[in-house]
């Protein structure tokens with residue numbers, strides 16, 4: 001029998017209250033968790049318990065001083081790190097459980113106890129730098145997950161795919177000199193945090209192991225799926241990772257207030273199908289997603305639902321059919337820039 005899909009959720013992630021006006025509201029997860037209670041979602045998934053990360057686990061990426069700075073917010077009133085990144089009395093605990101829970105999910109997937117997993121947590125993580133909170137993020141869960149898998153699970157190679165509308169600057173910086181972690185990010189050009197240009201390709205021994213696709217607004221389901229087929233698939237197959245992690249943001253949704261992309265739930269399902277197929281080919285299906293952005297609660301719940309049903313094998317998108325309708329001009333721009341910049345590192349044919 002096929003192994004089940006694990007879901008990490010918990011009340012602690014609703015307790016992170018980053019202040020009035022922050023789009024990262026608890027409602028994002030409340031609506032998601034409610035969606036999971038629907039009759040047609042019952043019995044399909046297994047729960048992964050939130051588990052508090054240890055200090056040593058957080059130090060796999062972050063500095064001791066930074067860890068202490070975040071830990072000091074515990075029990076205190078709202079503290080601002082930047083104009084848009086705050087911690088309340090429970091934010092430290094929420095971030096510790098989000099990170100620890102993701103590591104737990106990764107351990108269970110690596111040990112073949114579950115087939116794949118999705119961590120439905122807040123705060124998000126991919127903007128958090130080694131010693132700096134930013135973009136609503138405190139600890140960089142996905143970076144910690146990759147570092148943990150390398151160090152403690154002894155996995156040789158990790159592929160991180162970041163499909164959030166914003167560039168995952170913290171994750172890129174964590175591994176830009178490391179050829180054992182390949183970072184592939186597709187994001188909207190010109191948005192926060194301003195990093196992630198085509199020519200940021202990694203440094204030193206990591207040259208070629210950072211792939212950035214900053215695209216103009218207006219790309220939708222067909223283009224994203226076609227880009228995965230044309231650019232991600234060949235690179236992932238050549239890199240042949242032992243585990244695939246996804247920074248899954250849903251702010252590329254056509255109804256999201258943040259970006260200008262045109263994705264729908266069907267597109268997220270198709271991207272999942274595409275990644276799942278790659279994972280089946282190269283690493284026995286080992287795939288773990290972690291929630292990043294997505295600020296229209298209804299669009300977020302519908303999209304995560306579509307992703308989860310694809311992960312669990314209940315639906316199976318026709319990826320090729322969707323990719324065939326991609327706009328040729330939009331595709332041509334990304335394919336030309338990416339293959340030109342990376343032609344010495346990867347074979348795209």
Ligand SMILES: [Zn+2]
Pocket residue numbers: 164165166249251292293294
């Ligand atoms: Zn985002």
